[in-house]
Amino acid sequence: MSTSFLLICAMCLDAALGEPDWLWSRMRHPAVMIGTVIGWLDKRLNQGAQRRLKGVAVVVLLVFGALLLGRTLALLGPVVEVILCAILLAQKSLVHHVHDVGDGLRASLPEGRAKVAMIVSRDTRDMTEAQVARSAIESAAENLSDGVIAPAFWFLIAGLPGLLIYKTVNTADSMIGYRTEKYREFGWASARLDDALNLIPARLTCVMIVALSGQWAQWSEMVADARRHISPNAGWPEAAMARALNVALAGPRSYDGKVRDLAWVNGDAPREIGAPEVFRACDMLWKVWGLALGLVSVWFGFSHFF
Structure with missing residues (x-):
């Protein structure tokens, strides 16, 4: 059975069910299990000399383990593949968490701060509504x-092994891929491999947002914003989303009590925004999901009939 058909089923299953609390309150999510392994390796190897070499060894071990696990689980049949792929996609849960921030802001600023603190790592205590x-x-x-396009892309390209490798590397980057004293050397390999694996999906996401919003005339400005961004990949979808909503994003923010003066994305657009713009972003998330589903369906039809 083709990976494109399995991906279509998985995307629809994720969109319908998301991450039900009744299930994950009774068992551990696969991403949590991956994080446990990474945490164990971090605790035992991120010390002493040769930390970069140890970090490279960790990434090689994680990739090999994910490849082996993915191939083994794929042998259990297409139903297992669809369920695991759906679990490792994050469309419905992403929309839910972002929409919660909009609902919180509509109720009160403190509630909005509490909700956004659940999805970002920056300081939220003194945030303004904007x-x-x-x-x-x-x-x-x-x-x-x-969380959506990249996992779907790697499942389409390399099946369950590709998806598990991507999710494992992405989880490692989120845990140890920081430019801090503790992780600068040990997390170097995971951060660089995550950058490589997200190179195409980030730009593909950008193109899909632009296609849906019709902002092609601002493409050169988007590219400039993306290249100024602190991340080599995150700037692409952010630049596209900023122009799709006609808002300014990024700019100064605080981490651990220290303000970082980061570049604005679409800085000439309105900066004083609130819940309505958050809800419009949620609408765009579903539009991109629909476009992605359509593209995968076309891929399936082409490969199946031609």
């Missing part, structure tokens, strides 16, 4: 790329 909204929209754009 900062909360921008944070939610930036998270929506970035996670659309690495």
Whole structure:
């Protein structure tokens, strides 16, 4: 059975069910299990000399383990593949979390801060309404790329092994891929491999947002914003989302009590935004999902009939 057909089924299953609390309150999510393994390796190997070499060894081990596990689980049949793929996609849960921020802001600023604190790592205690909204929209754009489009892309290209390799590397990057004293060397390999695996999906996400919003005339400005972004990949979907919604994103923000003066994305657009723009971002998430489903369906039809 073709991976494109399995992906269509998985995308629809994820969109319908998301991540039901009744299931994950009774068992551990696969991403949590992957994180447990990475945490164990971090605790035992991220010390002493040769930390970069140890980090490379960790990534090689994780990739090989994910490849072996993916091939083994694929032998259990297409139903297992569809269920696992659906579990490792994050469309419905992403929309749910971002929409919650909009609902929180509509209720009160403190509620909006509490909700956005669940999806971003920056300081949220003193955020203004606009900062909360921008944070939610930036998270929506970035996670659309690495939580939905990238997993779907790698499943389509390499089946369940490709999906598990991507999710494992992406999880490792989120845990140890920081430019801090502790992880600068040990997390170097995971961060660089995650950048490589997201190279195509991030730009594909950008193109899909632009196609849906019709903002082709601003393509050169989007490319410039993306290249100024702190991340080599996240800037692409953020630049496209900013122009699709006609809002300014990024800019200064605080991490661990220290303000970082980061470049604005679409800086000439309105900066004082709120819940309505967050809800519009949620609408765009579903539009991109629909376009992705359509493209995969066309791929399936072409490969099946021709």
